[in-house]
Amino acid sequence: MSETKKNAVKRIGVLTSGGDAPGMNAAVRSVVRAAVYRGIEVVGIRRGWNGLINGDIVRLDERSVAHIIDRGGTILYTARSEEFRTEEGQKKAVSTCKLLGLDGIVAIGGDGTFRGALALSKYGISVVGLPGTIDNDIACTDYCIGFDTAANTAIECIDKLRDTMQSHERCSVVEVMGRNAGHLALYVGLAVGATAVLVPESKESFDTEIIEKIRNARLNGFTHYMVVVAEGAGSAFDVANRIRDEIALDPRVTVLGHVQRGGSPTARDRVMATRMGYRAVEILAAGSTNRIVGVHQGKIFDIDIDEALSMNKGLDMEEWAVLEAMTGL
Amino acid sequence: MSETKKNAVKRIGVLTSGGDAPGMNAAVRSVVRAAVYRGIEVVGIRRGWNGLINGDIVRLDERSVAHIIDRGGTILYTARSEEFRTEEGQKKAVSTCKLLGLDGIVAIGGDGTFRGALALSKYGISVVGLPGTIDNDIACTDYCIGFDTAANTAIECIDKLRDTMQSHERCSVVEVMGRNAGHLALYVGLAVGATAVLVPESKESFDTEIIEKIRNARLNGFTHYMVVVAEGAGSAFDVANRIRDEIALDPRVTVLGHVQRGGSPTARDRVMATRMGYRAVEILAAGSTNRIVGVHQGKIFDIDIDEALSMNKGLDMEEWAVLEAMTGL
Amino acid sequence: MSETKKNAVKRIGVLTSGGDAPGMNAAVRSVVRAAVYRGIEVVGIRRGWNGLINGDIVRLDERSVAHIIDRGGTILYTARSEEFRTEEGQKKAVSTCKLLGLDGIVAIGGDGTFRGALALSKYGISVVGLPGTIDNDIACTDYCIGFDTAANTAIECIDKLRDTMQSHERCSVVEVMGRNAGHLALYVGLAVGATAVLVPESKESFDTEIIEKIRNARLNGFTHYMVVVAEGAGSAFDVANRIRDEIALDPRVTVLGHVQRGGSPTARDRVMATRMGYRAVEILAAGSTNRIVGVHQGKIFDIDIDEALSMNKGLDMEEWAVLEAMTGL
Amino acid sequence: MSETKKNAVKRIGVLTSGGDAPGMNAAVRSVVRAAVYRGIEVVGIRRGWNGLINGDIVRLDERSVAHIIDRGGTILYTARSEEFRTEEGQKKAVSTCKLLGLDGIVAIGGDGTFRGALALSKYGISVVGLPGTIDNDIACTDYCIGFDTAANTAIECIDKLRDTMQSHERCSVVEVMGRNAGHLALYVGLAVGATAVLVPESKESFDTEIIEKIRNARLNGFTHYMVVVAEGAGSAFDVANRIRDEIALDPRVTVLGHVQRGGSPTARDRVMATRMGYRAVEILAAGSTNRIVGVHQGKIFDIDIDEALSMNKGLDMEEWAVLEAMTGL
Known part of the structure; x- marks a missing residue:
């Protein structure tokens, strides 16, 4: 019977939803090529779940996805959909699936996207989710598409910042993305050799994490300081003000912002997206x-959506311990 | 007699002052190597004019400047000096010159740096200024060291921004540096294919420069817009608010900030700095x-400091005309 | 009467021919947007002169050239055409112009492209040439579209090479492009701080340009050497062998190759291409x-094709003098 | 007693040996900072095992390793040592360890480096090896420092190559590094969306891996082709010749060469190097x-040197299956 169903898969849809991430195009390309390789047709759905509601679609073949593996953003556009949260919206989406004869949907995005997929699956549509977010905050997977590119964009910017901070012997406070989690800030902080890093998970310990680290750096002979702040831990401007108040430095603030969400994806994001799409x-x-594809213990794996959505993810404690030893020196 | 003086040049100093700019290290290297080539010794003065006041110096030879041509910032550090504006400060600086036997000073920086050089020259110290600022706002020269690197950093960031703005079909407002002038914003706006550009020189015409341009772009079928704002024309947040109020878009703001001041210099900045240093x-x-080195009609030239400081510089009108034709389409 | 002719310009063609160069797309975009701005229609001709012979065309409007300003290569493809050198080929091209009602052709490329344009003009077709080649070897202009990007690609590669050469204390010989001229090698050699540079214009002085420079560098305490060779000055492998034979070093050879012809254009190439297209x-x-657009004394200018093709261009002697002082230290 | 020994660790040495790799400096920095954090002194040994033989050393503290996390190459220099393969050489190295009071050595490099460490350990010196090679061919670990940077350098170059290959509708054959293994070529081939990839592990199937893939791409409507060849699978020139002979294309060859070994390390290489050094x-x-540090199932781990050196490593079969589906389309 599973064999019967297998034969039934003639045509699938693919969409990107929620915030975009570099590598989403590589994932779309991989879904299309892997499908063509198996003789399955692919329909691109534009603007996330809204596209499924409105029939905003485009046929995709191997040519349509040529030369997108190296492009940031998503050729399918993306959006958040209020309508899809309603039963009415979902029913419209199901009608589109039936009209087009879609045997399944690959939805690329974050937790919100996966909850959408889960809703759709209740109507009998097969769904698979791929984790795409620079925040790397999806609990079921060690890695999310876009994280590596965002991290490299951040370190390139911060390396440039350091040039000028060092020349002027200043303190720099840089805010990186990450929503409510500190994964990106921790990783970036390690990679740039930050003086101090503030993440939501540790923001209570401002004095030990920030003030003491800067103080130690000064005692060790350094005259400029790089402080990395996760957006979830508070505004870089507030952090700069506290530093100004407490230790009389005059920090310069940089909010890296949406730059981190774009750019040609790195090798890792392209390869991860390709493997996950396949x-x-x-x-x-x-x-x-009803599966989410992810990375666990270094391998591509997949897990039930319900289970995935019930999981929690903390910071990597080994990385955090290393950071503790590396900062403030 | 000029011949006599020529022979007198045995040792010179070099310093960087004011805001740093990529290519300053290439200029320092070139000064050192060109001097060594002529059998002249070089003393590096650290932290701008303050270093000359305090005797904060370092001997430089061809080895000291190895592998700095590709580094952002300045190995000599930089600072603004209040003390050097006083007669007392200047006299201390002159004493340092005499103690060290400096026959001349090469000062790399902007107009403030050149005014410092002029003050020093009144005491009989030979001075030459090199234009180093990403703002490209020094009147006597068509080109300032650092401008090209800053422009390329800005376009790389904006190209990334466009990826995500396009995926989400949004309006982006990006603030670039430039102090009171629009040179960088105009150049960057041309290079990224901006929808609209706001510079201090044209900020009165907000509606024609910004609103009408976005409107035309929408009428031509575009669904995302890139607005480049020079810091001298006002805050990107204010521009975004006006756009929100007047045409009901919801722009995302990015302030590129000090990132534009760092980074490995481009080929052009390295070559320009090297030629100017020589x-x-x-x-x-x-x-x-009492000379400022610059670029005029495509060639390296030099000009009297007094004359240089009395000049004014407007936007390149040919570039502006081209921008008018390119935007809003 | 000139007014009459002016009104006659309703539709023009644009093509890229010969070797591609980064910035060609920015030039195509600028031609299209400047034309649209004046109410002129544009036809893209694909694969150079062959496209005009075969009617290989595509209509271009402001939307067709969206998001190509930052792309390397040419969306119009390029090729060399044997057939266009024949009278028969040229007549076919003229017929296509008449069929399509083209009032003029903008041809982007090098000297070969301009000779093609000149041939076409004999049949009464208006032509304008834009200089696009990374070799910067077009005599009538100080600058050719693509040169700056190629130079920056080369210095980024050579900066990486230096990391490993320095770690291993080795001699590196790098071959850069430039056809029969040394413009790119001279510029890149200055920008990377090469130990020595060999260009076609100086290749007779191998011993003074290469051997003595390396020797001096060793005497000055350096233990690795970067030798930049223009392809027109001979193979990097031959240069490496001569170094091996004469001073018993064991150089590593890198031929940068076609990598230098691609990549997202730099700010300078985008701006130059945009200004020239306009x-x-x-x-x-x-x-x-019958005009070629170029840069002279820092300004965009244009010159008669016949005159342009009769000019010669040597190395910039001021840059060469600077290089002499900077190398071998 | 283990406690006793723990207290005995007062001073350690660190060296880099064999081919350099981006991230080696980050590893050196991490070793130094992690040691300082624990109150252990560090001595840098220069030029690999030769430095231990000759006493070519430098004291390292937290300041000495400032601002090297973002630098390619190795500040400790590297070399291969013939003398260290002899008993006499090893005894000299042991004498140096005793003279300096080194309680242990961290050796960063590849299998040859680890065999050296093993030899030294026979004399009672504690040793730990860190895997640093862009080839990623060390059997005991899933990841080697430098691999990610090399992969990203390769894809940036190949992305540029594609611009020009596409404009000219040509076939490109690119040779990437990897010594006797295809890890880098496989990864890079996936990341650039290669038409075909040739690795040592599959080079017998030239016709199916290369010729048929190009043929399929042509049948699918593509007019340019990107073939990635691992250096261990044969020369790119030979591959180009076979393509020319068998299917009458005229491929352009690029050998990326040592460029892949340099450059500022990526975020991943910096973080991995930092975690491993710690x-x-x-x-x-x-x-x-007698331990080698590595990555297994996504975690940092360590393994006995003897065991590590006896292991074998094949290509990742899951990645290979994905590549099969992605190429030739």
Whole structure:
């Protein structure tokens, strides 16, 4: 019977939803190519779940996805959809699936996207989710598409900042993205050799994490300081003000902002997106549904959506311990 | 007699002052190597004019400047000096010159730096200024060291921004540096294919420069817009608010900030800095003084400091005409 | 009467021919936007002169050239055409112009492209040429579209090479492009702080330009050496062998190759291409023909094709003098 | 007693040996900072094992390793040592360790470096190895420092190459590094969306891996082709010749060469190097020896040197299956 279902997979849809991330195009390309490789047709759905509601679609073949592996953003556009949260919206989406004869949907995005996929699956549509967010805050997977590119964009910017901070012997406070989590700030802080890093998970310890670290750096002979702040830990301007008040430095603030969400994806994001896209098609072709593809213990794996959405993710404690030893020196 | 003076040039100083700019290290290297090539010794003065006041110096030879041509910032550090504006400060600086036997000073920076050089020259010290500022706002020269690197950093960031703005079909407002002038914003606006550009020189015409341009772009079928704002024309947040009020878009703001001041210099900045540094030494070796080195009609030239400081510089009108034709489409 | 002719300009063609160069897309975009701005239609001709012979065309409007300002290569493709050198080929091209009602052609490329344009003009077709080649070897202009990007690509590669050469204390010989001229090698050699540079214009002085420079660098305490060779000065492998034979070093050879011809154009190439494209349309709209657009004394200018093709261009002697002082230290 | 030994660790040495890799400086920095954090002194040994033989050393503290986390190459220089393969050489190295009072050595490099460490350990010196090679061919670890940077350098170059290959509708054959293994070529091939990839592990199937893939791409409507060849699979020139002979294309060859070994390390290489360096000090501080640090199942781990050296590593079969589906389309 699973065999029967397997044969039934003739045409699938692919969409990107929520905040965009570099590598989403590589994932779309991989879904299309992996599908074509198995003789499955692909329909691109534009502007996330809204596109499924409104029938905003485009046929995709191997040519349509040529030369997008190296492009940031998403050729399918993306959006958040209020309408899709309603039963009415979902029913419209299901009608579009039926009209187009879609045997399954690959949805690329974050937790919100996956909750959408779960809703759709209740109507009998097969769904697979791929994790795409620079915040790397999806609990079920060690890695999310876009994280590596965002980290490299951030370190390139901060390396430039350091040039000028060093020349002027100043303190710099840089705010990086990450929503409510400190994954990006921790990783970036390690990579730039930050003097101090403030993440939401540790923001209570401002004095030990920030003030003491800067103080130690000064005692060790340094005359400029790089402080990395996760957006979830508070505004870089507030952090700069506290530093000004407490230790009389005059920090310069930089908010890296949406720059971190764009750019040609790194090798890692392209390869991860390609491997995940391939797995998504493999799952649908095998007649499975309700899966999130991710990385666990260094390997591509997949997990049930319900289970995935119930998980929690903390900072990598080994990385945090290393950071503790590296900062303030 | 000029010949006599020529022979007198045995040792010169070099310093960077004011805001740093990528390519300052390439200029320092060039001064050192051109001097060594002519058998002249070089003393590096650290932290701008303060270093000359305090005797904060370092001997420089061809080895000291190895592998700095590709580094942002300035190995000599930089600062603004209040003390050097006083007669007392200037006299201390002159004493340092005499103690060290400096026959001339090469000062790399902007107009403030040149005014400092002029003050010093009144005490009989030979001085040459090199224009180093990403703002490109020094009147006597078509080109300032650092401008090209800053422009390329800005366009790389804005190209990334466009990825995400396009995916989300949004309006982006980006603030670039430039102090009171629009040179950088105009150049960057041309280079990124901006929808609209606001510079201090045109900020009165907000509606024609910004609102009408966005409107035309929408009428031509575009669904995302890139607005470049020079810091001298007002805050990007204010511009975004006006756009929100007047045409009901919801722009995202990015302030590129100090990132534009760092980074490995581009080929153009390295070559320009090298050519200018060489010329500075040539001038001092020839027994001349009170000159600013610059670029005019595509060639390296030099000009009297007094004359240089009395000049004014407007936007390049040919570039502006081109921008008018390119935007809003 | 010139007014009459002016009104006659309703539709123009644009093509890229010969070797591609980064910034060609920015030039195509500028031609299209400047034309649209003046109410002139544009036809893209693909694959150079062959496209004009075969009617390989595509209509271009402001939307067609969106988001190409930052792309390397040319969306119009390029090729060399044997057939266009024949009278028969040229007549076919003229027929296509007449069929399409083209009042003028903008041809982007090098000297070969301009000779093609000149041939076409004999049949009464208005033509304007834009200089696009990374070799910067077009005599009538100080600057060719693509040169700056190629130079920056080369210095980024050579900066990386230096990391490993320095770690291993080795001699590196790098071959850069430039056809028969040393413009790119001289510029890149200055920008990377090369130990020595070999260009076609100086290749007879191998011992003074290369061997003595390396020797001096060793005497000055350096233990790794970066030698930049222009392709027109001979193979990097031969240069490495001569170094091995004469001074018993064991150089590593890198041929940068076609990498230098691609990549997102730099700010300078985008701005130059945009300004030149605008001027090309201005010329055609004014009823002029047989012009090459270029840069002279820092300004965009244009010159008669015949005159342009009869000019010669040597190395910039001021840059060469600077290089002499900077190398071998 | 292990406690006793722990207390005995007062001073350690660190060296880089064999081919350099981006991230080696980050590893050196991490070893130094992690040691300082634990109150352990660090001595830098220059030029690999030769430095231990000759006493070519430099004291390292937190200041000495400032601002090297973002630098390619290795500040400690590197070399291969013939003398260290002899008993006499090893005894000299042991004498140096005793003279300096080194309680352990961290050696960063590849298998050859680890065999050297093993030899030294026979004389009672504690040793820990860190895997640093862009080839990623060390069997005991999933990841080697430098691989990610090399991969990103390669894809940036190949992205540029594609611009020009696409404009000219040509076939490109690019040779990437990797010594005897195809890890880098496979990863890069996936990331650039290669038409075909040739690795040592599959080079017997030239016709199916290369010829058929190009043929399929042509049948699918593509007119340019990107072939990635691992250096271990044969020369790119030979591959180009076979393509020319068998299917009458005229490929352009690029050998990326040593450029892949340099450059500022990526975020991943900096973080991996930092985590591994920290672990190396942890191991020595705990009184352990003869360990190689690596990554297994996504985590930092360590393994006995003997065991590590006896392992074999093949290509990642899951990645290879994905590549099969992605190429030739």
